[in-house]
Amino acid sequence: MSLQLRCLYTHRYSLALVVTTLLLAAASGVSDAAMNITAVLGHSVTFRCPSNHSKHVERLYIQRVTNDKEDMYINGFSNGREIPGKGYQSRTKVNTMDYSMEMRNISVGDEGSYICVFVFVDKAYKPEISEIFLKVTAEYSVPTITPDCSEHRRGVSGTGMSCHLSCSAVGGYPQSTVRWAGLNPSLTNIFYNWSLAHNDSKTWTINQTIMYNCDQPTNVSCAVGGTVSHTITICQTESFPLRVIAAIAFVVVFVLLLIFVVVMKCYFRRPQTSGTQEHTN
Missing domain, CATH: 2.60.40.10 (Immunoglobulins)
Structure with missing residues (x-):
């Protein structure tokens, strides 16, 4: 690996240590209230780091804050040059003009607290730290x-x-x-x-x-x-229950059958008048 690449990697991976030092040195510069933003799963979101634009910013660091691990460096810039963190090169983009960062392809794992650390050209100003909380949402399918x-x-x-x-x-x-x-x-x-x-x-x-x-x-x-x-x-009640329909059908069939039997009996019991008259003649 060339000396130039080694220096680049050393600079990137030492940023977390630099920012940690800044946090300890500038505790009085932490903003009181966190800014809440919401992102939709799979979409993009923009982190807008609040700052006093009357102060010329030399460096901006954006970090992910975790309780059980060291803060993770996400992206930032130094003297106008963007310095993305490991694993975020293709997912984040810093705007050095309005001090914002776009994060793409949001996942549930991105949810949590982030901090913006401003370092000013005029060292008379202490570094400023502001907190941003990202909430991730995803719509459920139609139940x-x-x-x-x-x-x-x-x-x-x-x-x-x-x-x-x-x-x-x-x-x-x-x-x-x-x-x-x-x-x-x-x-x-x-x-x-x-x-x-x-x-x-x-x-x-x-x-x-x-x-x-x-x-x-x-x-x-x-x-x-x-x-x-x-x-x-x-709980819809049938306008005409099936049991009633079946009962009516049974009664109708029974009545028709009864009528048929009666008619047949009457037909076969009818006197044979035509045969008797022929015998008399």
């Missing part, structure tokens, strides 16, 4: 709602319906819960509740099954995160 209803007796009041309703959605972040619309909470019991975070994407699959008792048509929908399922109708 799938599946009913499974059966009839049951409800004491002397008659019959009703008992329905198992399942609602599931995938691909969302952060973890969410199922919310039901159109149901009476006093008639609802949670039968099954299940959530899973996928190893690679860290997105969630949410599934819930409830049992609901009703005796009249009810419109139901479910929501997970910000997405809502289509509306279905459960």
Whole structure:
């Protein structure tokens, strides 16, 4: 490896140590409140480091803050030259004019706290540190709602319906819960509740099954995160129950059969008048 490349790598990987030193030396320059920004999974987001533009900036360092590890250098610039950190060369781009950084192809792992460290040309000014918190979101798929209803007796009041309703959605972040619309909470019991975070994407699959008792048509929908399922109708009472139709059909067939038997009996019992008259003549 050439001397020039060695110097370049040494400069890049020593930035974390430089910034750590700056943090210790400039604790009084830390801003009080963190700036919150939100990014959509797979999209891009821009970190805008707040600064007093009346001061000429010599260097800007943007770092990822972690609790159990040393802060990770992401990107920055020195004397107008961009210096991307290891692993972020293709994902980040610093704007030296407005002190911002674009991060592309956002993943759930990018969520967390970041700091911007400004070092000014005029050393009379202490380095300034501001904090930015990145929140990552991902929309869940449109929930799938599946009913499974059966009839049951409800004491002397008659019959009703008992329905198992399942609602599931995938691909969302952060973890969410199922919310039901159109149901009476006093008639609802949670039968099954299940959530899973996928190893690679860290997105969630949410599934819930409830049992609901009703005796009249009810419109139901479910929501997970910000997405809502289509509306279905459960506990619909048939306008003319199948049992009644079957009973009527049986009666009609029986009556027709009875009429047929009576007619046939009458036909065969009818006197043979034409044969008697021929014999007399």
